[in-house]
Amino acid sequence: MKHLYTVTFLLFFSVFCSSCDELTGGDTGASLIDKTSDLIGGLDSVSAGERKYLLNGSVSNGGNSGHYFRLKFKLPEEESLSFYFFSSRSLDSGMKYFFERVNGSVFLTISLNGLEDRTELVEFKEVDTVDVAIDIHNDHTDAHMLVWDYNGARGDYEECSFDGGCLYNTEDFAFDVWIGVGRANGLFWGFEGDKSLIELLEGPKDAISNV
């Protein structure tokens, strides 16, 4: 029993210590980036088709997976950008977030597995730059998506779409819009549109909400 204590302690202590350093990744070979990569919004990217860009970073998927993303971009009148999350390498599946500006107003259309919902992001009316924080919980049964003004409130409770705690919470429409929407299958993220509009991108990181 005495030796068991010692061996167990050493095992656990080594695990504690092994997370303290920051390795370069140079020895893994996995951090090699394609020579055709392009920096967009601070992230490496590669082309995924005409005006489509696959962004660096892949999500954990296959279980209860939650990730955070930040999107900051200019959106002039009559312009639009589409972002894809939990998607394939060709960005033809998963969640699609379609931002467009019409008569000064910014509209967001979220679609997944054939279902979609459109909402106006009134916070960005007549504002040049859209800056949103997004949590996507690709839950076991159905995906749960939240959108916030990056500089605004970060509520994640039910009804936050209506009382200002968030810009959009799919849970608030779970029984009329997103009925049986299911999950997204992919591992990747990217966008489609004019890359010169992108100012800053972050993700996929750990979800900031616990819902």
Added chain:
Amino acid sequence: MLSQMFKFNFFLLILFFSLNSYALKYSDVEVSAAGDFLYEHGINKDSSATDKLIMRGVELSIYAPVDDRFNGVLTAAAHDENGETVVELHELYMSSFSLIPRSNIRVGQYFLSVGRLGRSHQHDWVFTRAPKFYRSFFGDEGLIDSGAEYSYMLPTDNIYNLIVGVTSGYKYGHSHTEGSKPKVPTHYARFSRFFEFSSTSGLDIGLSYLGRTDSQENDLKLAGIDLTAKWRKGRMTEYLLQSELWYKNELDISNELKEQVGMYVFNEFGLSVQNSFGLRLDAFKDLSKRNALTNRISNNISYGTLVQHTFTSSEFLKVRSTIAHEFDREEGLTTSKDTRATVQMIFILGSHPAHDF
């Protein structure tokens, strides 16, 4: 006259309540409430600990024989979800040990009998929080669904037990919705063997399988092995070893295969009847995660470790203090860290059904 009627009605009322109390007292109805609250404090800046005292859950259980063949169980639970208390039905089932020899049948809503943690309620777990892989595969509390389960103890000298079950599969694990009709409902099995070392010590090993194909034709398969060994001396558990290893495989409609594997090993040493010291090591690897830009398999792993002290005031009250550290590594970099200290208090009011080994 009015006065007489009032007295008579009052008498009937007293008689009614007395008979009801009498009936409840002598009808083997057992009622219990389990409270589970915890304070968690983030030690590093990236920790997602809430830094506040939360009422994680309270569970009200009622169980009793319905008649000479069937038992009934009702468990309602209230959880803290982002500051709101949400009440939900955990379990509602009837079961019978006497319909078929060596068998137990249950029908209703219940925790699915797979693995080790999955077969017990969260407040009965030997640590406060499940490992990361377990939360990802099964949710924070394990799987609850409605269906039917059959358990059979094999007629052999050694103790073998087989459990098979089918549940609706509309929902799976963590969900905020009512789900949708699956292509193949959730089906599962656990085959286990118990080795009895002495009248107080033993080892239980089980093999589990679970499958489901959801409405989007994601074909999920899980296979796991769980092991629980206890050495007891009198009322004290001198040493507890508990471990689970799970492999998850999900094939989607485009034939893309996702594979993940996770495990934990938990050791607990009894220092006295009231004090025990525990250590857990867990690991989680996504075998199919790819680098977006190179399309190569991403070198990734998540580790977790914890040390804990449990003070057992009595079988009805426990206070558990834990320091836990989880971190993710990908492509040679530490991508996230979460170190947190937690104090958990669990109490049980009333009678509580016997636990599994």
